[in-house]
Amino acid sequence: MNWRAVWAMYHYEMGRFFRTTAQSLFSPVLSTSLYFVVFGAAIGSRMEDVDGVSYGAFIVPGLIMLSVMTQAVSNASFGIYFPKFLGTIYEHLSAPVNFLEIVIGYVGAAATKSLAIGAIILVTSFFFVDVTIAHPLAMVGFLLLTCLSFSLLGFIIGIWAENFEQLQLVPLLVITPLVFLGGSFYSITMLPPVWQTISLFNPVVYLVSGFRWSFFGTGDVPVGWSLLAIAAFTGGCLWVIWWIFRTGWRIRQ
Amino acid sequence: MTSIVSISGLTKTYGSGFEALKGVDLEIEEGEIIALLGPNGAGKTTLISTICGITSPTEGTVSVGGHDILNDFRGARDMIGLVPQEIALEPFNKVWNAVSFTRGLFGKPRDDAHIEQVLRQLSLWDKKDSQIMALSGGMKRRVLIAKALSHEPRVLFLDEPTAGVDVELRRDMWETVERLRAEGVTIILTTHYIEEAEAIADRVAVISQGRILLVEQKSALMKRMGRKELRVELIEPVDSLPESLAHHDLQIAEGGQVLRYAYETTGQGTGITGLLADLSAAGLQMRDLSTRQSTLEDIFVDLLRDGAEEPEAASTTTGSAASRDAVREGTA
Ligand SMILES: Nc1ncnc2c1ncn2[C@@H]1O[C@H](COP(=O)(O)OP(=O)(O)OP(=O)(O)O)[C@@H](O)[C@H]1O
Ligand SMILES: [Mg+2]
Numbered sequence: 001m002n003w004r005a006v007w008a009m010y011h012y013e014m015g016r017f018f019r020t021t022a023q024s025l026f027s028p029v030l031s032t033s034l035y036f037v038v039f040g041a042a043i044g045s046r047m048e049d050v051d052g053v054s055y056g057a058f059i060v061p062g063l064i065m066l067s068v069m070t071q072a073v074s075n076a077s078f079g080i081y082f083p084k085f086l087g088t089i090y091e092h093l094s095a096p097v098n099f100l101e102i103v104i105g106y107v108g109a110a111a112t113k114s115l116a117i118g119a120i121i122l123v124t125s126f127f128f129v130d131v132t133i134a135h136p137l138a139m140v141g142f143l144l145l146t147c148l149s150f151s152l153l154g155f156i157i158g159i160w161a162e163n164f165e166q167l168q169l170v171p172l173l174v175i176t177p178l179v180f181l182g183g184s185f186y187s188i189t190m191l192p193p194v195w196q197t198i199s200l201f202n203p204v205v206y207l208v209s210g211f212r213w214s215f216f217g218t219g220d221v222p223v224g225w226s227l228l229a230i231a232a233f234t235g236g237c238l239w240v241i242w243w244i245f246r247t248g249w250r251i252r253q
Numbered sequence: 254m255t256s257i258v259s260i261s262g263l264t265k266t267y268g269s270g271f272e273a274l275k276g277v278d279l280e281i282e283e284g285e286i287i288a289l290l291g292p293n294g295a296g297k298t299t300l301i302s303t304i305c306g307i308t309s310p311t312e313g314t315v316s317v318g319g320h321d322i323l324n325d326f327r328g329a330r331d332m333i334g335l336v337p338q339e340i341a342l343e344p345f346n347k348v349w350n351a352v353s354f355t356r357g358l359f360g361k362p363r364d365d366a367h368i369e370q371v372l373r374q375l376s377l378w379d380k381k382d383s384q385i386m387a388l389s390g391g392m393k394r395r396v397l398i399a400k401a402l403s404h405e406p407r408v409l410f411l412d413e414p415t416a417g418v419d420v421e422l423r424r425d426m427w428e429t430v431e432r433l434r435a436e437g438v439t440i441i442l443t444t445h446y447i448e449e450a451e452a453i454a455d456r457v458a459v460i461s462q463g464r465i466l467l468v469e470q471k472s473a474l475m476k477r478m479g480r481k482e483l484r485v486e487l488i489e490p491v492d493s494l495p496e497s498l499a500h501h502d503l504q505i506a507e508g509g510q511v512l513r514y515a516y517e518t519t520g521q522g523t524g525i526t527g528l529l530a531d532l533s534a535a536g537l538q539m540r541d542l543s544t545r546q547s548t549l550e551d552i553f554v555d556l557l558r559d560g561a562e563e564p565e566a567a568s569t570t571t572g573s574a575a576s577r578d579a580v581r582e583g584t585a
Contacts, residue, residue: 006570008357015350087341089401094305094335095358096327219487253308 005097009105010112013079018115024113025120030166031120035063036128039185051218056129060122060185061212068118068143069150069179069204073171075111076154081167085157093153093252099245103155108149111144118143133216138223139214145230146207152237160249178204183212188220205231256280257332257408257439263313265299265463269395273299275463276313281408281441286434288471289443290553296463297443298338301410305335317408331359334406336397338413338443344386348377351385359404371372371402374429391418398429409433411442415449427453447553459556466542473575474552483525485512485532486541495535501528 017024040056080102083089092094092102125131133139153175161167182204188196199205200221210226213219219226244251258281265274273296281287289297299414299566302308302313314321320328342351352368364502372378375395385396394414401409411430415423430440444450450457451471458468463491489508501524504513512532516523532539 002360004360004362005358007356011357012354019345059323087337087339088341088343090307090335090341091355091358093307094330094333095355096330096360098326098359238460248309249494252306 002097004075004102005095006101006105006108007170009092009102010109012114013106013109015170016079017075017109025117026153028071028117029120031219032063032067032124033128035059037127038078038174040128050190052214053216054129057131058187058212058216059185060125060129060131061215062182062208064121064143065146065182065204065208066179066184067121068114068146069119069207070171070175072110072114072147072150073154073157075177076107076151077158077161077167077171079106079110080155081161085164089251099241099251103241103245105150107148108150110154111147113150114147115143118147133215134217135214139211142214142226143206145234149230149234149237152234156237156240156244157211159244162250163210178202183197183208183220200239203233206230207233255283257283258315258317258441260304260315261313262298263300263315264311264503265296265303265308266311267308274303274311277463277465278434279458279459279465279468282441283439284434285435285455285459286430286440286442286453287456287468289441289446289460290447290450291443291460292445292557296374296458297460298412299463300440300460301335301412303500304334305410306330307335307349308423330442332407334401334404334409336401336409336411336414338416340390340393340397341395341452342385342396346385348372348385348388348396348399351396352403353453355400361404367405368399368403371399374432375399375402376425389420394418398426401432403473406438408439408441411440411571413443413445415444415446423449438479459553461557479522480547480551481517481518482547483514483516483528484543484545485514485539486543487512488512488538488540491537495537497535498528498531501531503528 036056039059044055046058049055050058083092122131155165157170159171182198182202183199188199188205191199206221206226206229209219209221210223210230213223213226243249258279260277260279260281263274263277264272266272277296277300289300291297296481299308303310304317304322305388308321310323315329316322317329318332320326320332322329340403345456346354351369352372353363356364356368367568369378374396376484377392377399380392381571388396388553394417398414414430415426418426418511419426427449430442434440442449442454447554454471456468457471459466487510491512494503501514505511506513509580514528516525
């Protein structure tokens with residue numbers, strides 16, 4: 001392994017993140033605060049507790065997941081699409097690095113960024129609501145896996161995309177709806193039965209539920225299912241990455 | 254001399270089905286400067302990209318320093334620096350960071366002194382903290398070169414390094430190339446400027462339509478392929494040549510004021526002595542005599558014309574030596 005190269009790519013990507021701190025860190029904090037004001041304070045005060053948790057606290061895990069998933073996808077997809085777009089990818093292709101090292105560098109950086117954003121949102125939430133974390137280790141584990149798997153997904157999208165439109169289309173048309181309908185702001189038990197069944201086909205439901213379980217000890221689906229879902233999702237992304245590695249798809253002509 | 258880059262039977266067919274390289278064989282010797290000369294779309298960039306790992310070869314093998322570019326890509330690419338034809342840089346990045354990044358990417362430990370030296374050599378030192386987008390086109394090209402030199406390559410590929418660069422900078426660039434050669438770096442450059450190949454290359458390879466038409470020591474090429482032309486300026490213009498001069502292959506030019514005579518310096522006899530004797534015997538008075546050596550440019554143009562006229566001759570040969578013979582027969 002060419003760890004120096006991995007470090008160079010990781011470091012470079014993180015540098016880009018810190019150059020735009022305002023955009024990359026403050027904007028998620030701001031938008032989360034707004035969510036807390038709107039959903040927690042304004043609407044939440046008129047909502048009943050969900051599973052014995054105040055609505056303001058109830059949405060915390062979902063909000064973190066929402067931000068982490070979208071940030072991981074957008075960071076990772078932009079991170080690898082940009083060199084393709086600018087043509088600077090010639091360097092990666094002509095350097096003594098293999099695809100795996102490129103994946104570790106870029107996905108690692110995107111996962112780190114989204115993890116940082118998740119942590120900041122968690123801390124921010126402490127200022128607005130009372131949050132307890134029942135299973136801290138599981139919480140960190142779920143968060144890490146989500147950062148990682150969605151960064152992998154973003155990386156795949158970045159490799160696949162041939163223009164900016166495609167780059168934004170998948171997150172917009174697929175990921176945002178799945179995430180919004182994934183139970184971030186509600187428990188799926190609040191839905192009519194038909195929609196409950198449909199929701200069970202949404203992988204995000206399992207992730208949010210598992211993450212929420214690590215906070216409050218209850219979730220929409222058994223935590224085992226959540227673990228299985230995230231493992232399957234990560235595995236699926238890794239398989240696609242492996243396939244790209246083998247075929248050089250959309251990278252090397 | 255041992256060859257440091259060894260290419261054999263290399264073909265490249267793009268996904269579109271276009272065959273950009275049609276069986277290239279080439280041995281590049283350690284420490285030499287070789288110029289790849291060819292018209293637009295000849296396959297120069299494709300050849301370089303394939304050696305460097307940007308595109309994958311369809312058939313054939315390439316090794317760099319004995320390392321196969323596929324099976325031992327790390328060994329091969331460790332040795333290679335590439336300056337691409339197109340300027341590709343991240344605009345918001347700073348010069349220093351961009352150059353250091355490349356060094357890291359090639360797995361070399363951090364060495365600020367080396368980066369500083371490279372930047373100074375390329376007159377980029379005072380721009381090290383500038384954003385790339387604030388640089389001029391020529392400076393950006395030098396940043397690309399700095400990137401390629403950041404990791405101390407043994408083999409340097411320069412794809413049109415002096416395109417869009419002013420005359421002074423071009424000289425600087427040639428000096429840089431010369432200095433690198435003194436350090437033992439092997440240099441492969443592509444260019445459209447024949448004067449450039451003439452000025453700095455040891456060997457010239459002419460490539461057209463995905464085939465290498467000729468590889469030759471520049472000096473030998475100039476000498477062997479070089480024809481000279483004798484220009485005889487007459488005091489009195491002539492309309493036609495007297496009978497006694499018919500067996501000399503003379504051309505009348507400039508309204509009869511000038512006679513031209515082409516000859517090979519390597520031929521058995523140039524025929525000049527006889528010609529001059531016959532000229533004075535015919536009573537033609539000469540005002541001036543001059544000779545002109547054909548340049549690489551002439552040779553190049555000849556080759557491409559012959560290549561275009563005789564595609565079947567070129568396609569039956571695979572090795573560069575064989576196609577060189579075919580070409581020579583064509584011009585003889
Ligand atoms: N990605 C690609 N897909 C399909 N065809 C390509 C691709 N890249 C290059 N070609 C074709 O391959 C041929 C050789 O191109 P190449 O870029 O190697 O030429 P070149 O000798 O570098 O030309 P120039 O002097 O203009 O830089 C051209 O006909 C070009 O159209
Ligand atoms: Mg080219």
